[in-house]
Amino acid sequence: MFRQIVLWVLVIGFVGSLFPIVVDACPNCKNLDEPIARGFNWSILFMMAMPFTVVGVIGGSIFYQFQRANRNLKV
Amino acid sequence: MIHSELELSENRPLSNAKLGILILLGAETMLFAGLIGTFLVFRMGNDLWPPLSHANIQLPRVVTGINTVLLIISGYTMFLAQRAVQNDRVKDLRDYLIFTGALGLLFLIIQGSEWIQLIQKGLTLQSGVYGGIFYVLIGCHAVHVLGAVIWLIIVIGKAMAGKYSSISYTGVETCTIYWIYVVALWPVLYFLVYFA
Known part of the structure; x- marks a missing residue:
C-alpha cells in the first residue's frame, strides 16, 4: 500500500515536471506593487523563523538545566 | 506533605513554575512576532x-x-535581586526589588506622558496605519510592563513577609525571568518603531 502511494506520487511528480507553470505562492502578493510585496515577504520570513526560535530557546533552556543538574550530581 | 511536594518540585532540574513561565514566554514571543510582522x-x-x-x-x-x-x-x-536571594541576603533582595519596581513605574509614567503629548499632536489609534500600529505595538509592551510591575509588587510583599530564602525563591526567579524578558524585548521594539 505504502509502495503504491510512493509510486503514484513519483509518477504524478514526474508528469507534472514535464509541464511547468509559474504559480503565485501567496495570493495576497499577486499584482501588488513592489514595496507591499517586499513587506509581506519579510513579514512571512520573520514569522516563519519564530516557531523554530521559540522551540529552540525553550528546548535549549530545558536541556541546559538538565545538563547542569547532572553535572552537579556528579560533583 | 504539601510542603515536601513543593520542595521536591523546586529541587528538580526544571521546576514546574519555571517550565510554565518558559511556555508563557513562548506564547508571548509569538504574540509579539505577529505584531512585529504586521509592523514590517x-x-x-x-x-x-x-x-x-x-x-x-x-x-x-x-x-x-x-x-x-x-x-x-x-x-x-x-x-x-535574584543573586541576593540566592546568597540569603534578604535585605538586599527587598531593596533591589523595590528599586526595580520604582524604575518600572517610572518607565510607565514617562511613556504615558509621551502618549499624552502625541495624542495632543493628533496621533491617535484611529489616525491611520501609523498611529494604529504604534499604539498597538508599544501599548502591548506597556501592558506587559504593567503586568510585570503588579507581579513584582506581589513578590515584594512576600519578600517583606520573609517568604523567600536561598532554599525557596521560585517566586523571585519566575518574576525575574518575566521581567528580563520584558526588558529585553523593549530595545527591539524601540529601534524598530522609533528608528525604522
Whole structure:
C-alpha cells in the first residue's frame, strides 16, 4: 500500500515536471506593487523563523538545566 | 506533605513554575512576532514613513532612549535581586526589588506622558496605519510592563513577609525571568518603531 502511494506520487511528480507553470505562492502578493510585496515577504520570513526560535530557546533552556543538574550530581 | 511536594518540585532540574513561565514566554514571543510582522508589512509597504498624513509628527526618540536605559537598569537590578536571594541576603533582595519596581513605574509614567503629548499632536489609534500600529505595538509592551510591575509588587510583599530564602525563591526567579524578558524585548521594539 505504502509502495503504491510512493509510486503514484513519483509518477504524478514526474508528469507534472514535464509541464511547468509559474504559480503565485501567496495570493495576497499577486499584482501588488513592489514595496507591499517586499513587506509581506519579510513579514512571512520573520514569522516563519519564530516557531523554530521559540522551540529552540525553550528546548535549549530545558536541556541546559538538565545538563547542569547532572553535572552537579556528579560533583 | 504539601510542603515536601513543593520542595521536591523546586529541587528538580526544571521546576514546574519555571517550565510554565518558559511556555508563557513562548506564547508571548509569538504574540509579539505577529505584531512585529504586521509592523514590517506596513513599514516596508510604505516608502514614506511616517506617511504624509503624519509628516509633522516626530516620535520622542531622546526621551524614549533615556526611558530605555532606565528599563535596562531595572533588568540589571532584578538580576541582582535574584543573586541576593540566592546568597540569603534578604535585605538586599527587598531593596533591589523595590528599586526595580520604582524604575518600572517610572518607565510607565514617562511613556504615558509621551502618549499624552502625541495624542495632543493628533496621533491617535484611529489616525491611520501609523498611529494604529504604534499604539498597538508599544501599548502591548506597556501592558506587559504593567503586568510585570503588579507581579513584582506581589513578590515584594512576600519578600517583606520573609517568604523567600536561598532554599525557596521560585517566586523571585519566575518574576525575574518575566521581567528580563520584558526588558529585553523593549530595545527591539524601540529601534524598530522609533528608528525604522
